[in-house]
Amino acid sequence: MFYPKKKYYIPYFIKSINKNTIFDFLRLLFVKSINSPFDFYIKMTRYLLFIFIILSFSKKSVSQTKLLDSIYINKLDYYKHNNSDSTLFYVKKLKLSKNEVTILKTLSVEAYIYHRQKKYKKAEKIAQQLLELSNHYLKTSNQKEVALNKRKSYYAGKISALNRLFWIKKNQENYKKAYEFLVQMHKVNEEYPDKKHNKYLRYKLSIKISKAIIKQALSMEFEAKNILLNAYNESKSEVFDVLKTDPFFLQQKANLLNKLGNIYLLLNKNKSKTIYIDSASYYYDEAYKIAQVFAPPHKDSEIIYNFRKTEVLMARKEFSKAVDLINNYKNISNGYPYLHREYFQRAVCFHNLKNSDSTIHYSNKFLKNQEKCETSKLITIYDILSKEYNNLNKLDSAYKYSKLTLDQYNLAKNTKDKTFNLFYNNNFEQAQQLNKTIEKREATKQRNLIISFAILLLTFFIITFYLIRKEKEKKKELILIMNKNKPVEIEKKEYNIDESLETKILNEFKNVTKNLDFLKPEFSINYIADKLDTNTTYISFVFNKHHEESFKQYCTKLKINYVVGKLKTDKTFRKYSIQAIAEEIGYTNASAFTRAFKKHIGITPSAFLKGIEN
Template sequence: MTKYLLFISIIFSFSKKVVSQTTYLDSIHASKIYYYKNLNNDSLFYYAKRLSESNNICKKLEGANSVAYSYYRLRNFEKSEKTAIQVIKLVDSLSTKENTACLLEKKIVSLNRLFWIRKNQENYNDAYRYLTLMQSTNEKISKISGRHLRYKLTIKSAKAIVNRALKMELAAKNILLSAYNDSKQEVYKTLNDNPLFLEQKANIINSLGNIYMDLSIKNNNPIFIDSASFYYDKAFEVTKLFNPPHEDSEIIYNFRKTEVLIARKDFSKAINLVNNYKNISNGSPYLDREYFQKAICFHNLQESDSAIYYSNKLIKNYKNCETSKLITIYDILSKEYNNINKLDSAYKYSKLTLDQYNLAKKTKDETFNLFYNNNFQQAQELNKTIEKREAKKHRNLIVSFTILLLTFFIITFYLIRKEKEKKKELILIMSKNKPVETEKKEYNIDEALEAKILDEFTHITKNLDFLKSNFSINYIADKLDTNTTYISFVFNKHHEESFKQYCTRLKINYVVEKLKTDKNFRKYSIQAIAEEIGYTNASAFTRAFKKHIGITPSIFLKNIEN
C-alpha cells in the first residue's frame, strides 16, 4: 500500500512539472510572438506555430491567430483566411460549453483579420459583414474590460474605412475624430502603456490623414493636404513609442509622405523619396508601392517610356493588385499608348479600365446597400427598445393630456356661452358690410422689358445656363439689369409652376436625355452627374430626380443598360 501511494505521488509530481513546464513554454512562445510580430516574419511564424500546438485552448488559438497574421503580412491571403476561419469555427464549437472572454477575444481577432483581408481585396461587402460580427461578439465581453474598449476603437476605425470606400469622406472623418476623442477619455487612460492601444491610436491618426488626402482630391483644396501631412507626422511620432519598434513604421510613413508630394504635384521630389524605399524597407515588401507611385509620377512628368515601364512591372508582378490601383494603372497605360499612337494597346487598356471601374462600382453599390440596411435595422431595433421602455410613460402622458383637454373644453364652452350675445351683434354688423376683395398686385412693366425677359427664358434653355451651379432668378436679373420682382412677375404670368420647379424640371429633363443618348455620360458617378447639372451634392440631385422621374438615378441607369 505504501509503495502504491508512493507511485501515485511520483506520477502526480511528474504531471505537475509537465504542466508547469508547458505553461512556461507557452509564456515564452507568446512573448517571442509579441517581440517578433513586427520585426521578423520568419521568427514570428516559427513561434506562432509552436504556440498553436499548445494544450491550453486560449494559447492554441492565440498561436493560430498569429499564424494567420504572419500569412497576412506575406500577402498570402488564402492561407491567412483559412487559418482565421478555423479559429472561428473552433471558438463557436466551444462557446456553447465555455463562453469565456478569452475565446471571444480570439474570435474577434480572427474576424478582424478577415475584415482586413477583404478590405485589401476591396471586397467591402464581405468586409462589412465581418465587421458586424465583430461588433456583436464584442458586446458579449465585459464593457469595462480593456479588450472591449480597444475593440470598440477597432470597430469604429473599420467603419470609417468602409465609409471611405463608399466615398463618404465626411462621415468617415467624423467617425475617426470620434474614435480619436474616445481614446483620450478617462476610461482609456489605463491603456496608455498598452502597445496594442498605441498601435490602434497610430492607425486612427493615419486614417485621418488618409481621409484628408481624399478630401483634398475631391475638393481640390491644398489646405486638406496640409492637414493630411500633419496627421501622418503625428501618427509617426506615436509609432516611435512602440516597444518593441514596428519594423515597417518608417517605410509606411514614407509611403504616405510620397502620396502627399504627389497630391502637391511635386513629382520629382516624390520619385526621390520612392528611390529611398530600398534603404529603409527592413525586408518589408515595397515594390508594389514603388511601381505604382513611379508610374503616376512619370505619367504626370510626361515621361511615357518610364510610365509604361513601371505600369507593366506592377501588372506583371502583382496579379492580386487592388481594383482601385488597376483602374489607375490601366488608365495611365491607355493614355500613354494613345500619346505614342499605339491605338490597339490604348483601346485594350481603355476597355480594361472600364471593366475594372464597373466591377468596383458593383461591389461598392452592394456594400452601400448592406451598410444602409444594417444601420436601418439597428435604428429599428433601437426604436423598439425605446417604445417598450417608454410605453408606461406614454400611457400616463395620454391620460394627463386627456384630462387637460377635457378641462380646456369645459372652460371654452363656458366662455362661448358668456360671449354669445356679443358675437351675435358682431355678426349682424359684419353682415351689413360688403366683403373686401384682396386684389392681386399688378406691375406696370414696359412691354419691351417683358418681351426681353421672355426672350431670356427661351435663351437660357438653349445655351444651358440653367445647368450652372450659381443659376437663379438673381442670375437673370443681373444679366438683364433689372430686379427679381419683375422677373418673378413675368415668369408667374406665363407659367403654372414656380421658378424653382421650372429650373429643376429643365435640369432633370436634360440629364435624362443625356443619359439616354451619351454612353460615356452613363459611366460618371452619381456625384459627377449631379455636379454636371449644377448640384453640389448627390443626395439633393437624387431626391429631385426621383421626384420628377419616379425612380433613383442608379435604378434609371440600370434600366438603360438592361
C-alpha cells in the same frame, strides 16, 4: 473543425501503472505484509510516499507545460512584427498545447502573419478555424463553471477572427463581405463580459476605424473623416487612460492617425486645398512618432512612413522630390516587398513629369503583377496608359486602355452599389432591433414606441415610393433618348398625298444616298421631314409604299454597304480602329456597329478586314 492536440506530460513509470499493479500493491500492503503494527506503519508510509511522488511529478509536468507555453507566447509577441519565419516556428510548437486560451492566441497570430504576407486564402482559412473554435468553446462552456478570464479569452478569439476576416475582405475590395464581418464583430464586442476591459475598449475603437475605412472605400470621405476624428478624440478621453501604455493601443492609435492622413489626401484629390495636404502630413508625422516608441520596434515603419510622405509630395505636385524619395526605398526596405508600390508611384510621377517612356515602362511593370492590384490603382494606371498612347498617336492602344479603365470603373461601381444596399438594409434591421429592445425594457412607453415605429415605417415607405418614382422617371427619360431617332410606329393607313409631294420625297431618298447624308450621326426620318418641311407620317407612308423593309433597316444597310465598299478600295481606311470606322458612318458605339455589320455581312468587321488582307 480544428481542435487542439492533447499532449500529456506524465512520466513513463506513472503511465505504466494499471489496475493489476494497484491490486498487487494493495495485496502486498494489507494481506501478506502485515505481521505487526510496525509492519503496517512501514508499508503505509511507503504507500503515502509513493502517492506523493506521483502527484509531485504530475504537478511539476503541468507547471513546466504552462511555463513553456508562456515562453513561446512571449516569443510570438516579439517576432510577429519583424520575423514571420520565427513566428510560424513557435506557432507550430504552440499548436500542440492543450490550453484552450493558448490555442486561440496562436491561431490569431498565425492568421495575422499569413495576412501580412498577403497569403489571403491561408489567412482566411486560419481565421475561420479560430472563429469556429471560439464559438465551440463558448457554446460548450458553462458560464457559471468557466472562469470570467477564460470566457473573455473566448470572446477575444472570436472578435480577433472576425477582425482578421474583415481586413482580408477589405484588402480584396470585397466591401460587402467586409461590412458583414464588421457588423458581426460589433455584435460580439457588445456581448463582451467586461465593458471596462482593455480588449473591449480597443475593439470598440477598432470597429469605428473599420467603419470609416468602408465609408472611405465608398467615396464618402467627409463621413469617414468625421468618424475618425470622433474616434481620435474618444481615444484621448479618461475611459482610455488605462490603455495609455498598452502596445496594442499605441499601434491602433498610430493606425488611426495614418487613416486620417489618407482621408485628407483623398479630400485634396477631390478638391485641391493646401490645408488638406498639410493635415495629411501632420497626421502621418504624429503616427510615425508613436510608431517609433513601439516595443519591439516595427521594422517596416520607416519605409511605410516614406510611402506616405511620397504621396504627400505627389499631392503637392512636387514630383521630382517624390522620385528622389522613391529612390531611397531600397536602402530602408528591411525586406519589405515595396516594388509594387514603387512601380505605381514612379508611373504617376513620370506621367506628370511628361516622361512617356518611363511612364509606360513602370506602368507595365506594375501590371505584370496585377492580381495584387487594388482596383483604384488599376484604374489609375489604365487611365495613364490611355492618355500616354493617345499623346503618342497610338490610337488602338489608347482605345484598349481607355476601355479597360471604364470596365474597371463599372466593376468597382457595381461592388460599391451592393455595399450601399447592405448599409441600408443593416441600418434598417438595427433600427427594428432597437425598437424591440425598448419595447421590452420600457413597457410603459409602448404607445410612444408604436408612434415612433409608425413614423419610421411611414418615412421608409415615403422614401421608397420617392426612389421608385425617381427611378421610373429616369427610365422614361432613357427610353425617350433611345427612341429619339426611332420612327413612330403607326397603324397602316392610306393617305391622300399630293403626287408632287410624293415625288419630292422619293427624290430626297435618292439625294440622301447620293450626298451620303445617311452617314451623319443625326440622320433619321426627322432629318428628311425637316428638310422637306413636312411631317414624318407622310415620309414613313411613302417609304413603306415603295420598300419592303423599315426605314431604320434601309439606313443601316446603306451604312454597311458604304463601309464595305470603302474597306475594299481604300487601304488607308483599313488601318483605322473599329471605333474610328464606326464613327465614320455615324455610330458612336463600336459594339453597336460590330453587331450591325455581323448581322448584314455574316462576320465581324475584324474578320472581314483579315479576309481582305489575306
